[in-house]
Amino acid sequence: MISYKSTIIPAFVVITTAIACGRPEAATPKENGALDSIIRNVTTAPVTVETEKESIKLNGKIQANEDHQAKVYALASGKIKSVNVALGDKVQKGQTMAVLQSMEVASSSNDVTLAESNVTITKKNMESTKDLYDGNLATERDYLSAKVEYNKALSELNKAKQVQAITGGKNALYELHAPLTGYVTERNITGNSEVRQDNNNPLFTVADLTNVWVIANVYESDINKIHTGDEVTVTTLANPNKPYTGKIDKIYNVLDPATRTMKVRISMPNPNNELMPEMFVTVKVNVDQSGSSGLLSIPSQAIVLDDSKNFVIVKDTGGLHIKEIQLIRRVDAKAYVQGLKEGDQVVTNSQVFIYQALSE
Known part of the structure; x- marks a missing residue:
């Protein structure tokens, strides 16, 4: 059980003592000047009717956009004479990345x-x-x-x-050129090494990272809740306080038998190259609850928990009143509740202390 009755500040002891000794019932502005001042300065928020929004959290990682990526193979066998770029370097289309000597x-x-x-x-x-x-x-x-x-x-x-x-070779020299402008995300050769034409691994991978893919895993129990076009918020471990918004643009309708998950894709603009391939991310999907009836919504901070029950302070023309509510769900800074009516004004600051004073 969580109780806020032991957390009252000294200034409020005077108020609550006066209320408890002089008048056993809830105080009104006329009955106590200090409480009257608090009532006048409280911040309130209206009770609104909103459609409930469910959020599903997914884990994923950043990948290069395959539509803006190219793998570079050697079309001739030979020996590496020089390698002109390193992993992570930015290259321009047509730039020579390596030179081979080839029979x-x-x-x-x-x-x-x-x-x-x-x-x-x-x-x-x-x-x-x-x-x-x-x-x-x-x-x-x-x-x-x-x-x-x-x-x-x-x-x-x-x-x-x-x-x-x-x-593309001439006079025993074969040059590997960048097929597009981007970053070298993979490099599998070193100077003086031998290259075979039938090698299955690319010598380089070049990716344009101005647009990347977020590939996220959806658990089997949530598959029916995910749809193409659902809005998402993406955060990275590198910068958890900066959210990136996007939409699911592809659902891979294949279940991985090992992890029992299905993959979804979000295309994300990346003009500042803050999202890098292989970064781990958290994806919050705002699931569309179309067709569901509206629910009463209040700021989560307005709720006071006491003795395993939820209360709010309601302000009306008669003053401040404690009202018990039923909490349906919390979603970020909002709470969906029962026990109020649309338009009620709930207190959103100092509500713990006011609750203490009114309940003494």
Whole structure:
């Protein structure tokens, strides 16, 4: 049992003593000048009717937005000659992040050179054969055959150039370029290491962090309460006093058999890069209770707990009165109650001391 009767301040002892000795009933402004002064200066709040809002707390973490993220692989095997960026560095689109020395790139460059030479030779041969054909010194078949060889050479040159364009390498050097402007969130290479073309791990991951994802876990018992579009408030361990607001934009309708949770996603703008990947966060979901009837709402601070019961001080034209209420639920700074009526004025400051004085 919690009682506030033992916490009265000395100044109020005079008031309560006067009330207890002179008049056993609740004091009115006319009966006590000190209490009259308190009554005039109390702060009150009206009882309002609101739709009950339920909050569900979820745990989650920050992830890079996959729509603004790119993984960089090597399209050729080779040896790392230089690495120009570190984990966490900001890079610009097209910036060289690493350079490889590659036999495959050297071979590709050589194929282009040979194909260009073959085109030159077959072109001259085709032109010579045409001159001979025009002078009746070569058959039409000879001319068509030379023309076919020239077209084949052109095709081989085009193929070699396309291969070289895909790898992006030249003269045995292969450069890895940043595909977008962002931050290096993953780096899996070091100088002088060997790189294989069939490596499944990306050498770099670059992410634009101006927009990030919050991935939160919903327990099985709360799945039916969560909907796309529900408003959320996100706080981080790094800065718990700064809330970030957003909405659930995707529900992953798959239950993890190990944790018995379902994931939801919130896209969050991150212009100042305060939200970083892998940060742990707390997500408070304001669940929509549409269709539910309105409940009486008062500030939570107005409630006085005494002997396991809840009371408020109501102010009206007759003065101050103690009224017992039934507490339905607390949600942050609001309390949903029964036992009052809409428009009643409840005291929100010094209510503990006033309760003590009125109950003596």
